[in-house]
Amino acid sequence: MIRDYWVVVPAAGTGKRMGADRPKQYLPLMGRPLLSLTLENVLSWPGLAGIVVALSKEDGFFPHLKEAQNPKVHTVIGGAERADSVLAALTYLIGRAVDDTPVLVHDAARPCITRRDIGALLDEGVSPIALLARPASDTVKQSRTLDGAPCAEQTLDRRRIWLAQTPQRAPLHLLYSCLSRALKQGKTVTDEASALEMYGHSPQLVAVQGDNLKVTHPFDLLVAEAILRLRYAPTEDKQ
């Protein structure tokens, strides 16, 4: 397993699709703010050098998390989009870490990642440019709009369809240069792998085994709670 890597946690979003009274990363999950669970999870990863959390400049919640006092947890001010927040964190690391330092970017909104899945991504045999992803298990349709309604245009070969998740891994300087170049060129970047692909790289897809959902809509919070309760229930409760 690789060691001395940094983890960037973009946590500067507003959670519009959640529609809550606060950014979703601060909603209660297992009795604690969701971001606290994600950071506690990341802090348990073997070989971790440190974490850079990108926060909204209006964030008044973070200092109250116990993880805020952890010396391994650094913070930066994020940006308007997720990619801007990731770039802000990478900029913080440039000059503090050597160019080929492995960096993993993990959404604050994914608190349920398992040790097994993170171990698969950190494995020495995996490409230094890689991401966790879920192979499609449903039939996948590409849509077009007809009379204002989405309609199936074609069915894609689902054997070649993967749903990208996080963490997404790349060497610090390569990720910084691809992401900053893509943003400077005004390209839409919704994950780190797409910025690397834009400049000729082919990130390895590492299939997830556990549930690593991104808490996006209200129902996702219920699912995450159920996953974690089941995962941490005392063994006699699981029978």
Ligand SMILES: Nc1ccn([C@@H]2O[C@H](COP(=O)(O)OP(=O)(O)OP(=O)(O)O)[C@@H](O)[C@H]2O)c(=O)n1
């Ligand atoms: N400007 C932004 C936007 C998003 N994120 C982070 O990127 C992760 C994935 O983004 P998403 O699930 O879309 O979160 P939000 O942008 O908060 O959600 P929404 O799109 O519903 O507003 C989240 O942990 C979010 O906090 C970020 O750091 N900076």
Ligand SMILES: C[C@](O)(CO)[C@H](O)COP(=O)(O)O
């Ligand atoms: C990075 C990501 O989680 C991979 O699926 C996803 O692209 C984030 O998208 P969001 O709209 O910023 O949540």
